[in-house]
Amino acid sequence: MSIIRIGLDLAKTVFQIHGVNHKEEVICTRQLRRSQLLDFFKKLTPCLIGMEACSGAHHWARQLQLMGHTVKLIAPQFVKPYVKGNKNDANDAAAICEAVGRPSMRFVPLKTIAQQDLQALHRIRSELVQQRTAKVNQIRGLLGEYGIVTAQRIESLRKALPELLEDAENGLTPDFRALLNGLRDDLVYLDERIATADKQVQQQARENTQALRLQQLRGIGPITATALIAAIGQDAHHFKRGRDLAAWIGLTPGQHSSGGKERLLGISKRGDTYLRTLLIHGARAVVKTALGKTDRLSVWIQSLCSRRNKNIAAVALANKTARMVWALLSRDMDYDPDFGLARGEVV
Template identity: 60%
Template sequence: MEITTIGIDLAKNVFQVHGVNKHGKVVLRKQLRREQIATFFANLHPCLIGMEACGSAHYWARKLQALGHTVKLMAPQFVKPYVKSNKNDAADAEAICEAVSRPSMRFVPVKNIEQQSVLSLHRVRQGFVKARTAQANQIRGLLGEFGIVVPQGIAYITQRVPELIEDASNALPGSFRLLINRLLEHLELLHRQVDEIEAVIKTWHRDNEASQRLEKVPGIGPLTATALVATIGDARNFDNGRQLAAWLGLVPRQHSSGGKQNLLGMSKRGDAYLRTMLIHGARSVIYRATQKADPNNWVFKITARRNKNVAAVALANKMARTVWALLVHDRSFQPGYAPRAA
């Protein structure tokens, strides 16, 4: 009987495969090793293949799409309810096969190689930024143990600590001075790594027309623009801008029942990195708007009514919807744009 739908439980070496026919009858339960995957699916008629969006999922999706199959990725939390009993590889593959055939299932767009490459730069840069912050905090903490307090802000570390180390009046041991010098060298290395990766990202940004259009939106710079373009891919995967904002977790959580609407804080679903960058960009726009104090400015009016944190999330939501419109309609940003009446 011809297989129409397959669920694959991905792993490093051993993959579990579960297949059904058009009547939903199980016709395939099989374990495959990594090197057997391409050969096995090359000999199958094109079918629908479901996988969880996890490590290497986008690679295998592209690989199987090249063989003529239709591949759909799903968030693991949407697959979990279909696991019938105890968790094991066979049960997971069966649940994936069941979930991918549901008409109401939400799917993750498959990323191409260029998207993954740019996002890798962002992830590595983010790791270096975290390591740089941790290193600066360690230097500040060690100096604090000797009664030397450095003001907050990473810039003060590089400005003031070398002078403190050279100051003979603070009675610091020689071995400790050498240790702080070594940590300062490591901090400077992390600075260079961040700057070099940012330069590569900005080079890609200058060569990408969509990223340059997004940069015109207030609160979005080259880093946020490149991350948005690489993560979203084809914005037509979303029906409207509200779906994109919800996908980024910039909408309220709900706990509603009996017709009574109860809205909570941010859902925080989706990509935390993108959401953070959009909110930080919104904070910068709010800061400028409060300085100008224009009573006709939408941002200034919402900050007058709401807490600044709430206003920042609201503005980030609006920015996400603007991004969707620019990408889908292939437009450039126009301040004060008003949609044409129907």
């Protein structure tokens, strides 16, 4: 009797398999080494394979799809309720096999190689920015111990460092000057790495048609556009509507309702923190520049700011931007600021 569904628990070297037949009877539970995994699935009749969306999942999913299998990735938090007993590889694989067979289960979109390349570029750039921020704070903190206080802006520190190193009357010892010069070299190196990453992002944004389309939206530049493409793909077909995308990013209200009483909280902050941060920062810039403008979006922002504070307005605009992103990608259309005006629709 052939296997129709498999739960595959991924790891670095040891993989656990749990397979069932069309009667939901367990007919295969096996542990495989990394070198045995692909050979095992090559011998199987194409079936449904479920995996948690964890490290290496997209790679293995692409490999298994090439063999004719149907692969679906599940967020780990959706697998957890199906785990029976204590946590171990066998129970995890059984839980994945059970979860992937549920008709109402939501799945994680499979990333292409191009998406992973673009996402890796963003992850590296984000880490470099964090390292540069830490380096700036370290330099300012050490200088503060010698009674030297510089302005908080990184541009001010870049300008002040050569002057501090050349000033023989500021009380810095030769040993500390050598250390400070090394920290300055580190800062210059990080600036160069970030500048290189920025050029790569801008090149990707120019060459990608959908990224160019997203940059038509206010508050979205090359970094945000390419980050969106890396996260959700070229057509956003995995989301049924714009609100689903906004909820996936974590820009919709959380809910804690019971007994027929609806209680909405602040935004849920689910999904990709990096993506949500970019959208909100972009929205802040749009809110800041909307005053005095008469286009539909600016009028909506001004009306919202008159009722609520600017932080809430920025998050609301980020939510609206996410919905417009879905509309542009799913409908393969350019941004039209007057879309729906002829039908009397509101923004």
